[in-house]
Amino acid sequence: MLKAEITTVLGMMSGTSFDGVDAAVLHTDGEQIAGFGPTAFRPYSAAERAVLRAAMGRWPGDPGVEEAAEIVETAHAEVMARFSDVTLAGFHGQTLAHDPAQRRTHQAGAGDVLALVGGIPVVWDFRTSDVRLGGQGAPLAPFYHFALARHIGAEGPVAFLNLGGVGNLTWVDPRKGRPEDAGALLAFDTGPANAPLDDLCHTRLGIARDDGGKLAATGVADPDVVTAFLQDPFFFRQPPKSLDRGFGDMVARVAHLGDADALATLVECAASAVGQAVDFCPEPPARLLVCGGGRHNAHLMATIAAHLPCPVAPVEDVGLDGDMIEAQAFAFLAMRVARGLPTSCPATTGVAAAVGGGQISAP
Numbered sequence: 001m002l003k004a005e006i007t008t009v010l011g012m013m014s015g016t017s018f019d020g021v022d023a024a025v026l027h028t029d030g031e032q033i034a035g036f037g038p039t040a041f042r043p044y045s046a047a048e049r050a051v052l053r054a055a056m057g058r059w060p061g062d063p064g065v066e067e068a069a070e071i072v073e074t075a076h077a078e079v080m081a082r083f084s085d086v087t088l089a090g091f092h093g094q095t096l097a098h099d100p101a102q103r104r105t106h107q108a109g110a111g112d113v114l115a116l117v118g119g120i121p122v123v124w125d126f127r128t129s130d131v132r133l134g135g136q137g138a139p140l141a142p143f144y145h146f147a148l149a150r151h152i153g154a155e156g157p158v159a160f161l162n163l164g165g166v167g168n169l170t171w172v173d174p175r176k177g178r179p180e181d182a183g184a185l186l187a188f189d190t191g192p193a194n195a196p197l198d199d200l201c202h203t204r205l206g207i208a209r210d211d212g213g214k215l216a217a218t219g220v221a222d223p224d225v226v227t228a229f230l231q232d233p234f235f236f237r238q239p240p241k242s243l244d245r246g247f248g249d250m251v252a253r254v255a256h257l258g259d260a261d262a263l264a265t266l267v268e269c270a271a272s273a274v275g276q277a278v279d280f281c282p283e284p285p286a287r288l289l290v291c292g293g294g295r296h297n298a299h300l301m302a303t304i305a306a307h308l309p310c311p312v313a314p315v316e317d318v319g320l321d322g323d324m325i326e327a328q329a330f331a332f333l334a335m336r337v338a339r340g341l342p343t344s345c346p347a348t349t350g351v352a353a354a355v356g357g358g359q360i361s362a363p
């Protein structure tokens with residue numbers, strides 16, 4: 001195990017959007033953040049994305065998984081080669097299948113391969129231990145959010161909202177001593193966010209997204225659709241909770257609306273879900289700090305702000321990089337694993353007790 005000293009760690013993350021590999025250096029001892037280092041992005045090619053998408057939902061040994069793993073390992077090895085003077089690396093891998101109800105999860109890519117190629121220890125397989133102990137295996141970023149809240153000097157509760165395909169919220173009380181302490185964290189999915197917006201843009205308009213929410217801003221939300229959406233049992237369940245594959249019918253719910261009104265309705269659904277989620281927080285947060293791609297959607301951000309009693313701002317307002325927080329999180333978690341510290345707890349994943357995930361591969 002590593003000592004409790006500031007270490008230069010590389011974190012790497014490849015999300016379910018299959019856009020590519022984010023990589024970021026963090027200077028940390030696994031408890032505090034001493035500073036941020038360089039970052040990089042390695043996009044997947046169209047051919048690589050096709051192989052990865054074809055392997056979605058598959059488990060080790062299934063057709064196509066070995067080819068997907070080779071792509072993941074190659075891309076990450078290329079990213080690692082861009083960094084020097086790094087002592088340790090955290091490698092999330094590419095999630096292909098996730099079934100916490102059956103206590104199993106599958107992230108393609110082997111850390112021992114990257115340790116051999118990169119010449120440094122690599123921490124990987126972060127989710128398996130949590131899932132085996134009855135947790136959801138996600139989200140894992142909240143322990144890093146706790147450190148971020150302290151790093152930015154928050155004196156009371158704050159919340160981090162990641163707006164990806166779905167929204168997920170982390171409420172943090174930085175007054176607590178450790179992230180695993182009772183009352184320090186609460187983390188859970190809020191509801192659908194970017195995914196239905198992007199799906200509608202792709203299927204109806206042939207574009208990737210509604211840039212800035214400009215088209216949605218010209219529309220009017222259908223209150224009947226929003227009301228029906230908010231009656232889903234998911235919104236009444238106590239957190240922690242995760243969506244998994246829920247709400248896949250959002251585009252169908254607005255099929256009767258024109259493009260602008262449909263997008264406006266989906267934005268209102270996402271924002272209303274965030275508003276309801278904040279009601280579950282033990283104390284109202286002083287502010288909501290937003291990361292993920294959805295923070296670039298000005299209309300979504302304004303609509304969320306209209307549902308909340310606290311200021312809403314992108315994390316850049318407090319000097320953070322909203323595109324690299326997840327990569328930094330796996331650098332932070334890698335250091336915690338190397339020190340034998342927990343990486344999740346009941347309030348973040350629903351696991352039975354605080355648990356340290358990950359295995360370490362030596363070069």
